[in-house]
Amino acid sequence: MNAEDKRIYKLKAEVLSAAGHPIRLAIIDFLGDGEQCVCDIADHVDAQRSNVSRHLGVLLNAGVVKQRKDGLKMIYSLSTPCILNFMKCVEGVLQVRAKEAAVLLEML
Amino acid sequence: MNAEDKRIYKLKAEVLSAAGHPIRLAIIDFLGDGEQCVCDIADHVDAQRSNVSRHLGVLLNAGVVKQRKDGLKMIYSLSTPCILNFMKCVEGVLQVRAKEAAVLLEML
DNA sequence: ACACTATGTTACTAATCACTCACATAGTAG
DNA sequence: CTACTATGTGAGTGATTAGTAACATAGTGT
Incomplete structure (x- = not known):
């Protein structure tokens, strides 16, 4: 594995x-329903505004969301909808986990 | 958003x-080509064995990989191949990022 | 100008994470 | 049994992250 990789x-x-x-993750899920301002996101995910603002900064920095200003409000949306697709795979992983846990339970 | 969520x-x-x-990530990519033992993984990702062992523990704990013992060796593999698919989406995000960076460069 | 609202930022603390070294364990081979 | 190999784990350190409170900024409406 070289430096480029x-x-x-x-x-x-x-x-x-x-x-x-x-x-x-909750923010990404929420934005899957359409663009939202920070205050609505904060209400929905049940966290403090400044904290949500921080998390949005992380997502923005990573390129997961994009922003747009509308008057006083800053509107965030997903930069590409495929992000929601890979949640399906994550759910698949969790299902495998749950199944294994169930198998272990049987062994007791 | 309730406690269950x-x-x-x-x-x-x-x-x-x-x-x-x-x-x-490098480990996941490598396991995409087939199951591997810890020592080969460590060689491939160019990191110390104990460190790789730790990272494999994290992946195992999350349910991303599974393990199987073969003599002295512990063989790891992906628990579900769809994990590789969502890398495609990640690449998409990076492309969007790169495009935006290029646009910004134009503006200078 | 003023007060008000939405957002972002600074500074700080507590918590978690990554890495390394040394050691422990389990299996193999002589 | 002894020496060796592959792997995992405890302890410690330095780096990163999460969350909060207080403050700064920008836009809106009177």
Whole structure:
């Protein structure tokens, strides 16, 4: 694995770990229904505004969301809808996990 | 967003952030070609064995990989191949990012 | 100009993570 | 049994991250 590969993995890891936080995941899910302003996002994910603002900054920085100003409000939306697709795969992983847990339970 | 939702987002975040590290991403990519033992993985991703062992523990814990013992060796493989698919989407995000960076460059 | 609202930022603390080194364990081969 | 190999784990350190409170900024309406 050369230095070039490492750079690319680092970039990809940035995107994935941006998505790898409960609040940010909730934000992504919420934005799947359409663009939203910070205050509505904060209400929906049940967290403080400044905290949500931070998380949005992380997502923006990773390129997962984009922003647009509308008067006083800053409107956020998903930069590409495929982000929602890979949640399906994540659910698949969780299903495998759950199945294995069930098998272990049987063994007791 | 109720407590149940939060639990599920936390689980999903666990899977995503398990994938959100350059070395672990390289491991996932490598396992895409087929199962591998720890020592070969360590050689391939160019990191120390104990460190790789740790990262594999994280992936295992998240349910991203599974393990199988073969004599002295512990063989790891992807628990579900769809994990490779969502890399495509990550690449899409990076493309959007690159495009925006190019646009910004034009403006200078 | 003033007060008000939405957002972002600074500074700080607590928590988590990554990495390394040294050691422990399990299996293999002589 | 002994030496060796592959893997995993505890302890420690430095780096990164999450969350909060207080403040700064930008736009709106009177």
